[in-house]
Amino acid sequence: QVQLVESGGGSVQAGGSLRLSCAGVGYTYNYYCMGWFRQAPGKEREGIAALDSDGSTNYADSVKGRFTISQDNAKNTLYLQMNSLKPEDTAMYYCAADFRVCGPSLIGTMLPALDYWGQGTQVTVSS
Numbered sequence: 001q002v003q004l005v006e007s008g009g010g011s012v013q014a015g016g017s018l019r020l021s022c023a024g025v026g027y028t029y030n031y032y033c034m035g036w037f038r039q040a041p042g043k044e045r046e047g048i049a050a051l052d053s054d055g056s057t058n059y060a061d062s063v064k065g066r067f068t069i070s071q072d073n074a075k076n077t078l079y080l081q082m083n084s085l086k087p088e089d090t091a092m093y094y095c096a097a098d099f100r101v102c103g104p105s106l107i108g109t110m111l112p113a114l115d116y117w118g119q120g121t122q123v124t125v126s127s
Contacts, residue, residue: 009121022078022095033102038091050106
């Protein structure tokens with residue numbers, strides 16, 4: 001059974017950093033397209049970072065230059081390094097994996113159904 005487990009969320013002051021992790025169980029990451037998503041209260045879920053199986057990345061404009069998506073295939077773990085955090089980054093963060101949907105299709109709010117989702121980890125940024 002495929003499972004994605006996020007960790008690393010927490011509370012931080014504006015300007016600070018956090019690194020989120022998404023551990024995959026039951027399959028091999030490097031055959032899938034991976035992404036990080038977030039949902040703030042009252043808002044739609046949005047894709048903010050995507051990593052394809054060929055290593056290419058895509059980012060939402062709101063996080064470009066501040067967030068970095070990466071993965072460690074040996075550990076079957078996806079990461080999101082978040083720097084220069086802002087209060088508007090406050091949200092529940094999720095990782096997801098899909099065998100077919102990749103790249104720019106994982107960015108934004110017009111999201112297709114994806115194969116696997118994690119349970120989420122909360123990030124709170126105070127001013």
